[in-house]
Amino acid sequence: MARLFAEYExxxxxxxxxxxxxxxxxxxxxxxxRLPGETDDLRSRAGANVEDVIVDEVRDKPSLPVRKPGTAYxxxxxxxxxxxxxxxxxxxxxxxxxxxxxxxxxxxxxxRLTDVTFPDAFADACPGPAFGVEGTQxxxxxxxxxxxxxxxxxxxxxxxxxxxxxxxxxxDGGIDFIKDDELxxxxxxxxxxxxxxxxxxxxxxxxxxxxxxxxYAFNITDEVDEMKRNADLVLAQGGxxxxxxxxxxxxxxxxxxxxxxxxxxHCHRNGWGLFQRSPDIGLSYRAxxxxxxxxxxxxxHVNGLGNKFSESxxxxxxxxxxxxxxxxxxxxxxxxxxxxxxSGQTAVQIEPTYRAIGTTGFIYCGGGGIMGHxxxxxxxxxxxRQAAEAAVKGISAADYARDHRELAxxxxxxxxRFG
Amino acid sequence: MARLFAEYExxxxxxxxxxxxxxxxxxxxxxxxRLPGETDDLRSRAGANVEDVIVDEVRDKPSLPVRKPGTAYxxxxxxxxxxxxxxxxxxxxxxxxxxxxxxxxxxxxxxRLTDVTFPDAFADACPGPAFGVEGTQxxxxxxxxxxxxxxxxxxxxxxxxxxxxxxxxxxDGGIDFIKDDELxxxxxxxxxxxxxxxxxxxxxxxxxxxxxxxxYAFNITDEVDEMKRNADLVLAQGGxxxxxxxxxxxxxxxxxxxxxxxxxxHCHRNGWGLFQRSPDIGLSYRAxxxxxxxxxxxxxHVNGLGNKFSESxxxxxxxxxxxxxxxxxxxxxxxxxxxxxxSGQTAVQIEPTYRAIGTTGFIYCGGGGIMGHxxxxxxxxxxxRQAAEAAVKGISAADYARDHRELAxxxxxxxxRFG
Numbered sequence: 001m002a003r004l005f006a007e008y009e010x011x012x013x014x015x016x017x018x019x020x021x022x023x024x025x026x027x028x029x030x031x032x033x034r035l036p037g038e039t040d041d042l043r044s045r046a047g048a049n050v051e052d053v054i055v056d057e058v059r060d061k062p063s064l065p066v067r068k069p070g071t072a073y074x075x076x077x078x079x080x081x082x083x084x085x086x087x088x089x090x091x092x093x094x095x096x097x098x099x100x101x102x103x104x105x106x107x108x109x110x111x112r113l114t115d116v117t118f119p120d121a122f123a124d125a126c127p128g129p130a131f132g133v134e135g136t137q138x139x140x141x142x143x144x145x146x147x148x149x150x151x152x153x154x155x156x157x158x159x160x161x162x163x164x165x166x167x168x169x170x171x172d173g174g175i176d177f178i179k180d181d182e183l184x185x186x187x188x189x190x191x192x193x194x195x196x197x198x199x200x201x202x203x204x205x206x207x208x209x210x211x212x213x214x215x216y217a218f219n220i221t222d223e224v225d226e227m228k229r230n231a232d233l234v235l236a237q238g239g240x241x242x243x244x245x246x247x248x249x250x251x252x253x254x255x256x257x258x259x260x261x262x263x264x265x266h267c268h269r270n271g272w273g274l275f276q277r278s279p280d281i282g283l284s285y286r287a288x289x290x291x292x293x294x295x296x297x298x299x300x301h302v303n304g305l306g307n308k309f310s311e312s313x314x315x316x317x318x319x320x321x322x323x324x325x326x327x328x329x330x331x332x333x334x335x336x337x338x339x340x341x342x343s344g345q346t347a348v349q350i351e352p353t354y355r356a357i358g359t360t361g362f363i364y365c366g367g368g369g370i371m372g373h374x375x376x377x378x379x380x381x382x383x384x385r386q387a388a389e390a391a392v393k394g395i396s397a398a399d400y401a402r403d404h405r406e407l408a409x410x411x412x413x414x415x416x417r418f419g
Numbered sequence: 420m421a422r423l424f425a426e427y428e429x430x431x432x433x434x435x436x437x438x439x440x441x442x443x444x445x446x447x448x449x450x451x452x453r454l455p456g457e458t459d460d461l462r463s464r465a466g467a468n469v470e471d472v473i474v475d476e477v478r479d480k481p482s483l484p485v486r487k488p489g490t491a492y493x494x495x496x497x498x499x500x501x502x503x504x505x506x507x508x509x510x511x512x513x514x515x516x517x518x519x520x521x522x523x524x525x526x527x528x529x530x531r532l533t534d535v536t537f538p539d540a541f542a543d544a545c546p547g548p549a550f551g552v553e554g555t556q557x558x559x560x561x562x563x564x565x566x567x568x569x570x571x572x573x574x575x576x577x578x579x580x581x582x583x584x585x586x587x588x589x590x591d592g593g594i595d596f597i598k599d600d601e602l603x604x605x606x607x608x609x610x611x612x613x614x615x616x617x618x619x620x621x622x623x624x625x626x627x628x629x630x631x632x633x634x635y636a637f638n639i640t641d642e643v644d645e646m647k648r649n650a651d652l653v654l655a656q657g658g659x660x661x662x663x664x665x666x667x668x669x670x671x672x673x674x675x676x677x678x679x680x681x682x683x684x685h686c687h688r689n690g691w692g693l694f695q696r697s698p699d700i701g702l703s704y705r706a707x708x709x710x711x712x713x714x715x716x717x718x719x720h721v722n723g724l725g726n727k728f729s730e731s732x733x734x735x736x737x738x739x740x741x742x743x744x745x746x747x748x749x750x751x752x753x754x755x756x757x758x759x760x761x762s763g764q765t766a767v768q769i770e771p772t773y774r775a776i777g778t779t780g781f782i783y784c785g786g787g788g789i790m791g792h793x794x795x796x797x798x799x800x801x802x803x804r805q806a807a808e809a810a811v812k813g814i815s816a817a818d819y820a821r822d823h824r825e826l827a828x829x830x831x832x833x834x835x836r837f838g
Contacts, residue, residue, distance in 0.1 A: 038572075045608070046576030067730075085608040086576075091667075092664065092668060099666075103693045105728055156465045157462070162456070183446065183515060189504040248514045250671055250672045253669045253675075256672075275693065310483075310484070310485055310486045310525045371454045
């Protein structure tokens with residue numbers, strides 16, 4: 001029978017080997033004492049196995065507060081496996097298995113889930129991204145360069161008509177992609193239905209005039225029935241993308257909208273810092289993104305180089321590569337999602353981004369980097385397009401800026417934000 | 420216009436006052452630079468306010484890794500507020516506002532959301548618990564003492580018929596409440612439909628014979644449509660409770676099942692340690708449980724005294740009190756959920772639990788504490804009932820054990836697990 005594997009970074013006051021056995025027991029058929037029903041046969045059928053234990057170091061203090069202190073704290077890597085028969089190819093129940101009670105165990109003084117390897121049964125059971133990179137590029141009619149995008153800013157406070165007026169400027173400026181801010185969903189000051197109508201009037205008219213249909217990710221985050229209604233509304237008005245806040249709707253919420261909708265799902269990771277910032281508790285992006293891709297995420301946020309947050313550039317690039325890596329062998333191999341770069345992004349960071357991931361299959365969103373450009377919205381968009389052109393042609397931004405004014409302006413204003 | 424308030428514990432390399440302003444900006448209408456559309460009028464309409472900043476201490480090292488180090492790290496408490504017009508009375512969008520990107524900001528070297536105060540509009544917009552304490556006690560026909568419960572153990576590995584056989588023993592032993600383990604949902608080795616039929620045959624027959632309908636919380640955690648089908652199945656077989664893993668299904672998932680089902684929702688918090696264990700990143704239980712109560716949680720897990728996990732007893736009791744505190748003034752004041760104690764619970768911890776929370780309105784679950792009792796399942800259940808009787812009568816367990824054999828046996832076997 002197939003097995004599911006999970007890898008953790010663990011620190012323990014009772015030794016890493018013993019901690020691994022406690023976690024395996026707690027997350028399968030054991031509890032704090034051996035019970036009558038826990039027969040050898042049942043254990044061999046349903047028990048989790050400790051596949052590997054590697055001690056990297058020994059610390060003299062616990063990294064997280066512990067109930068019962070030890071004398072030394074072994075830290076390293078463990079790999080566990082579970083029979084698929086325990087949870088079946090279910091994302092929700094796999095999460096409870098590999099990221100459930102184990103975080104609370106007294107036998108660990110640090111624990112991070114660093115990877116999950118799903119057996120092939122998940123490839124058949126899970127819908128995965130309906131569009132991914134190719135589907136998105138086809139809908140947006142952009143493939144030989146990164147998609148240039150932006151976030152409506154100010155994030156909140158604009159009325160539907162004010163939003164539409166900004167969208168008009170962005171369309172005129174040549175943008176490929178626009179998204180609502182994650183703070184802007186269906187609040188009283190900018191109701192979604194009115195925003196969709198006002199924005200799609202602009203986008204549809206622009207498409208009729210120019211042949212270019214700008215992709216707008218409407219933030220439909222809400223209760224399940226409301227999300228479905230919101231998705232239908234966007235589709236009916238000719239919209240081509242839906243945005244959701246993953247941590248707000250949960251795996252079951254994403255699954256429900258994936259099964260219902262006929263548009264790409266732009267997946268925002270706000271709240272991600274809670275899982276990522278501590279070296280001692282949390283999930284790796286590599287592990288986290290696999291769940292959401294299996295559930296149907298088409299676009300996944302990965303932060304950006306030189307971002308306004310606390311994440312290192314190496315981590316950003318690792319994340320962007322992770323979402324494109326195949327998850328299974330064989331015919332449904334890929335389940336690849338499209339990475340979305342944002343957070344303090346300007347014309348300055350496109351070239352190193354493109355160089356690091358080696359493909360044009362990404363969305364690159366500037367907010368302040370577009371709307372704060374001295375040439376206004378049109379200048380901002382043009383500066384990003386020029387920077388992308390330079391990157392794809394293998395010309396440095398500084399060289400390309402010599403005869404590209406908007407790029408030159410951007411480098412002057414934003415140059416100190418990366419490097 | 421009504422406002423929503425959130426309180427945080429924050430540490431910052433740039434000063435707490437400045438960090439508070441950055442968070443307020445990032446989570447409302449600001450970005451890393453002031454943009455043309457961000458007018459004074461828009462800021463006063465949609466901006467988040469810094470309501471309070473209290474510096475408690477200054478540290479010389481950051482508690483979490485930071486991108487740009489400071490020279491000193493102020494740590495303390497901040498309170499922010501938002502106009503309700505930004506997000507409306509929406510739980511999913513409130514979560515993105517108060518627990519979104521802010522965790523990633525470079526301006527914080529530690530941040531925990533410690534409380535949220537929801538304006539009254541949420542009392543009208545959110546369903547809240549359909550049953551709560553009184554509804555649960557009515558369905559289970561237990562009110563003058565805590566409900567004595569257990570978790571099916573081994574957690575996974577039993578077939579439907581083996582589960583039903585254990586349920587038979589538990590019913591005969593006088594149990595009030597039984598729950599699936601969170602690891603047992605609808606896996607191939609114990610399909611839910613078969614388990615529901617086998618278990619409810621036992622429970623219904625027992626109810627016909629004795630008049631006592633034991634409450635069984637079936638773990639229906641799954642995708643939304645499957646959860647609804649699972650809930651219908653449990654109801655059709657005469658079941659009286661549904662269990663879900665909150666972090667697996669998400670707020671939208673819980674909202675969907677709340678709106679669909681006609682049974683109490685037993686809400687498991689597995690994965691909670693990820694939010695709770697670090698003093699430097701995460702959410703307080705006080706803040707966390709308000710979201711789930713508003714979304715419809717009837718029962719909420721709070722761990723237990725002397726638990727097998729890492730949480731302190733004070734924290735456990737704070738959590739149990741929090742779920743019963745009224746959330747609003749006025750007629751829909753309470754939204755109270757029923758606290759569920761579990762994790763290494765035996766007859767030993769009932770009395771201090773009862774004393775600390777001062778009410779019988781809780782569910783007390785022993786796993787190993789019942790099935791590992793020397794008198795078997797019946798002895799284990801009886802020992803918990805005796806311990807509860809003693810507690811309610813104000814008699815110490817040791818005294819009561821003099822003429823209550825099962826309690827005496829429990830104190831002998833489990834006595835070193837708490838004290």
